[in-house]
Amino acid sequence: MPPAVKDLTQKVFGRLTVVRESAEKAGQKYWLCRCLCGVEKPIRGSSLRGGYTVSCGCFHREQVRRVDGDQVERMLRDGSEVEDVAATLGIHRQSVIVAMKRRGVSIADMKFGLKKTPSESDILYTAGIFDGEGTIAINRNKSAGGGPRWWLLASVANTDMRLHNWLQQTFGGHIRVNSRKNPARPCYHWTLTSRQAADFLRLLRPFLKIKGEQADIGLEFQSLVQGERNLGRANRQQKLKERLQNLR
Numbered sequence: 001m002p003p004a005v006k007d008l009t010q011k012v013f014g015r016l017t018v019v020r021e022s023a024e025k026a027g028q029k030y031w032l033c034r035c036l037c038g039v040e041k042p043i044r045g046s047s048l049r050g051g052y053t054v055s056c057g058c059f060h061r062e063q064v065r066r067v068d069g070d071q072v073e074r075m076l077r078d079g080s081e082v083e084d085v086a087a088t089l090g091i092h093r094q095s096v097i098v099a100m101k102r103r104g105v106s107i108a109d110m111k112f113g114l115k116k117t118p119s120e121s122d123i124l125y126t127a128g129i130f131d132g133e134g135t136i137a138i139n140r141n142k143s144a145g146g147g148p149r150w151w152l153l154a155s156v157a158n159t160d161m162r163l164h165n166w167l168q169q170t171f172g173g174h175i176r177v178n179s180r181k182n183p184a185r186p187c188y189h190w191t192l193t194s195r196q197a198a199d200f201l202r203l204l205r206p207f208l209k210i211k212g213e214q215a216d217i218g219l220e221f222q223s224l225v226q227g228e229r230n231l232g233r234a235n236r237q238q239k240l241k242e243r244l245q246n247l248r
């Protein structure tokens with residue numbers, strides 16, 4: 001016997017009052033709700049009970065309208081996290097994301113700049129390592145909805161963890177370990193992505209002897225990502241990805 005469905009009729013969730021049961025969608029229980037603004041709409045029961053949906057959508061639209069896009073973008077570019085911006089402005093974090101989407105700005109691309117500038121000797125040392133063991137790639141983002149979206153990646157693979165710890169301390173980024181090929185001698189990958197990768201390549205560029213051209217393509221790619229939204233951007237990004245692949 002299926003579990004009894006809790007009757008939500010007349011219950012209030014934010015601006016919504018449940019009117020009656022609605023038809024199931026994809027095996028999920030829905031309830032017809034009337035919003036304070038007058039709109040009636042079926043809403044999933046779990047979204048109501050979990051507090052995820054509090055209006056027909058009008059509350060969220062009001063929030064987004066209230067957002068000062070210039071201010072949000074400035075705060076994010078200065079390094080604030082989405083949550084900090086949302087808390088400071090008293091809005092939902094989703095409103096921050098939507099406001100930036102409307103400006104054609106990707107938050108992932110602007111909030112991960114390098115935290116500090118390393119010394120010139122550290123940069124020289126790293127350029128040598130990167131020429132030998134570095135990789136520059138443009139990878140496809142699998143999770144993004146809509147059209148294709150790629151992101152820039154700079155990484156170093158090595159079996160000595162100490163090098164990667166130093167790289168991470170100096171430039172930031174992430175380390176992951178791959179022990180599939182040889183469990184006795186795991187390979188470490190130190191990785192920077194998007195804007196952080198571009199900042200890194202820009203620092204190294206004057207000293208690269210082998211991967212200079214690849215770095216130039218990576219930087220051009222990232223400038224398209226961070227630039228204004230324009231038609232044909234995805235095409236130009238794909239062309240750069242192909243040029244980069246042909247260099248290897």
Ligand SMILES: [Zn+2]
Nearest residue numbers: 035037056058
């Ligand atoms: Zn409403």
